[in-house]
Amino acid sequence: MIPNTASSARKWVEEVARLTQPGRIHWCDGSREEYEALLAQLVREGELIPVNGGQFEDCYLHRSHPSDVARVENLTFVCTADREDAGPNNNWMPPDNAHRLLDGLFEGCMRDRVMYVIPYCMGPINSPLSRCGIEVTDSAYVAVNMYLMTRMGAQALARIEREGEFVKGMHSIGELDPKRRYIMHFPEELSIRSYGSGYGGNALLGKKCHALRIASWQARQEGWLAEHMLIVEIEDPAGEKHYLAAAFPSACGKTNLAMLIPPDALAGWKVRTIGDDIAWLHLDGDGRMRAINPEAGYFGVVPGTNRETNHNAFEMLQRDAIFTNVGLTSDMEPWWEGRKFGIPTLNWKGEPVKSGEKAAHPNSRFTVSARCNPSYSPMAEHEAGVPIAALIFGGRRARLAPLVMEARDWRHGVLMGAAMASESTAASSDSGNGLRRDPMAMKPFCGYNFGDYWKHWLNFSGRSDRLPGIYHVNWFRQDEAGKFLWPGFGENLRVLQWILDRCKGRADARETPVGNLPRRRDLNLQGLDIAPEAMDGLLEVDTEGWREEMRSIAEHLAQYGDRVPSELTSEHARVAAALS
Ligand code: GTP
Ligand code: SPV
Ligand code: MN
Numbered sequence: 001m002i003p004n005t006a007s008s009a010r011k012w013v014e015e016v017a018r019l020t021q022p023g024r025i026h027w028c029d030g031s032r033e034e035y036e037a038l039l040a041q042l043v044r045e046g047e048l049i050p051v052n053g054g055q056f057e058d059c060y061l062h063r064s065h066p067s068d069v070a071r072v073e074n075l076t077f078v079c080t081a082d083r084e085d086a087g088p089n090n091n092w093m094p095p096d097n098a099h100r101l102l103d104g105l106f107e108g109c110m111r112d113r114v115m116y117v118i119p120y121c122m123g124p125i126n127s128p129l130s131r132c133g134i135e136v137t138d139s140a141y142v143a144v145n146m147y148l149m150t151r152m153g154a155q156a157l158a159r160i161e162r163e164g165e166f167v168k169g170m171h172s173i174g175e176l177d178p179k180r181r182y183i184m185h186f187p188e189e190l191s192i193r194s195y196g197s198g199y200g201g202n203a204l205l206g207k208k209c210h211a212l213r214i215a216s217w218q219a220r221q222e223g224w225l226a227e228h229m230l231i232v233e234i235e236d237p238a239g240e241k242h243y244l245a246a247a248f249p250s251a252c253g254k255t256n257l258a259m260l261i262p263p264d265a266l267a268g269w270k271v272r273t274i275g276d277d278i279a280w281l282h283l284d285g286d287g288r289m290r291a292i293n294p295e296a297g298y299f300g301v302v303p304g305t306n307r308e309t310n311h312n313a314f315e316m317l318q319r320d321a322i323f324t325n326v327g328l329t330s331d332m333e334p335w336w337e338g339r340k341f342g343i344p345t346l347n348w349k350g351e352p353v354k355s356g357e358k359a360a361h362p363n364s365r366f367t368v369s370a371r372c373n374p375s376y377s378p379m380a381e382h383e384a385g386v387p388i389a390a391l392i393f394g395g396r397r398a399r400l401a402p403l404v405m406e407a408r409d410w411r412h413g414v415l416m417g418a419a420m421a422s423e424s425t426a427a428s429s430d431s432g433n434g435l436r437r438d439p440m441a442m443k444p445f446c447g448y449n450f451g452d453y454w455k456h457w458l459n460f461s462g463r464s465d466r467l468p469g470i471y472h473v474n475w476f477r478q479d480e481a482g483k484f485l486w487p488g489f490g491e492n493l494r495v496l497q498w499i500l501d502r503c504k505g506r507a508d509a510r511e512t513p514v515g516n517l518p519r520r521r522d523l524n525l526q527g528l529d530i531a532p533e534a535m536d537g538l539l540e541v542d543t544e545g546w547r548e549e550m551r552s553i554a555e556h557l558a559q560y561g562d563r564v565p566s567e568l569t570s571e572h573a574r575v576a577a578a579l580s
Helices: 010-022 031-046 095-106 140-149 154-165 208-221 254-258 311-316 410-418 450-463 489-503 532-538 542-559 567-580
Strands: 024-027 061-062 076-078 114-122 130-138 167-174 182-186 190-197 226-229 231-237 240-247 270-275 279-282 289-291 297-299 322-324 327-329 344-346 365-369 390-394 402-407 421-423 435-437 467-472 510-512 515-517
Touching: 010 095, 010 130, 010 154, 010 167, 031 567, 095 190, 095 297, 095 567, 114 140, 114 154, 130 140, 130 154, 130 208, 130 297, 140 208, 140 297, 140 365, 140 402, 167 208, 167 231, 182 435, 208 226, 208 279, 208 450, 231 254, 231 279, 231 489, 240 489, 254 270, 254 297, 270 289, 270 327, 365 467, 390 410, 390 421, 402 489, 410 450, 410 467, 410 567, 450 567, 467 489, 542 567
Parallel strands: 024 114, 061 322, 076 182, 130 167, 167 190, 240 390, 390 467
Antiparallel strands: 114 130, 182 190, 226 279, 231 240, 231 270, 279 289, 297 365, 322 365, 327 344, 402 467, 402 515, 421 435, 510 515
């Protein structure tokens, strides 16, 4: 498995080893045997705890360091030569300084540790749209997660050897000290250096670091898009398949929508998953937008997952899953808030549960291969990707944003995406409290200046007249008492049905200054127990509230100065004028 000395992969790995001084180097071949041996080793080291072997087959619990439970946006940097290229949306450091800082941290950091070399492919192994990388890490937990989440090992290495180019990712858990923790990106060098965290997006470098931050940079140069989007296949009762891609911020419902189970009233419909977190979007030769999911597994939010909310996810967690930071029952079963049965005895830190405290961490996660998903679509392996009928943006907003609205055209849709806002969640340790703007759900993930990013989005309209429609949804509207107005989950298919019908010119809408909205009668609400007043609230347009919103959006856009495309400011002015 170790490539010959002339190989660029081998040379780079040797260079890293000279810096980090590992006790031993392990080139991962990606075999099941290797995965099982690593699991056994992690169990011996106490890094993984096997959970109940009766109900759960080959499932494990990992408890992360209590200070290392989510992405750290304050410690995540994009290091471009010109600060303006990273933009106000990213933390920035001059590349030389960043390298010096990280060289200091990485120097000798793997002494007495094993250095795992993980060649991986993001996307179907033979797809021309896929991209490869190598992650070097001293964490076996990262290696087993990468096995479940990416196409890793010998085949990926063969492709890297063929192509000669790959994204270079260096990772060490270091001392797991938040004061010595950095997640650094060097898009101009196609490289990533992550130190001091073993958690999720900080450490599984194929995911947010490569497939979003570095890939978004490459995508701009090459004319495609790398987005924080799920991709879902919807088969209508006539047997026709449609594909939607949707961007919601972290912990705002992508995994759930990607695995949706149709409610009884929509029994003829079938929903299958292509991807639950990341989409790479390309225009094909006919001007149609096509999407691939670069990932091969899921790193999903555990709390709230049960048979009713996400039956598919619940099913796939019964075998070959790794849980991170959930609680345990006295029978050693994994337990989390919203699981709906069982009683936790230990919390996510392994301490006895105290009353009133959560047993699972709110950002506790499961890692599982996509192959375990009962609703996994074979089209996810398709090398050309799936054709996208509509793009959907959405946020978690208790007020104002209606259940669904349609952009009048591409430019309006880009404004909808650029203006997106969402309430903070546990997926990041430091995204603040309350509402924040999260353009296209990419605030933590866009590897370059948002102004340039919006321009890149807008440019698509000059390249094709077959672009997907753009929509905005909000499953999270609340009443005065804080109760969700919309039942969500499976019932969200009713909204998707309206979107697909609109794409075919088969459904009606009313035009408003903020977009086209369904009336109550335009939605399929058959068999749904919802008060007409709640429905009216979900579909209202509060003109005064929207005027205020447009003022706030203007301030948000102005932060990006002269990098904001004029088409976007004029589109904003058009909507604002229509509201007054
Ligand atoms: P990341 O993996 O962080 O990118 O998150 P995600 O966007 O995939 O979010 P996910 O589907 O895991 O959902 C996050 C939380 O929102 C879970 O606790 C879900 O139970 C809850 N949720 C998802 N969909 C809905 C919905 O339609 N309505 C309501 N009320 N809650 C939902
Ligand atoms: C997110 O936070 O959007 C995730 C989890 O999908 S992580 O891999 O930690 O980024
Ligand atoms: Mn995500």
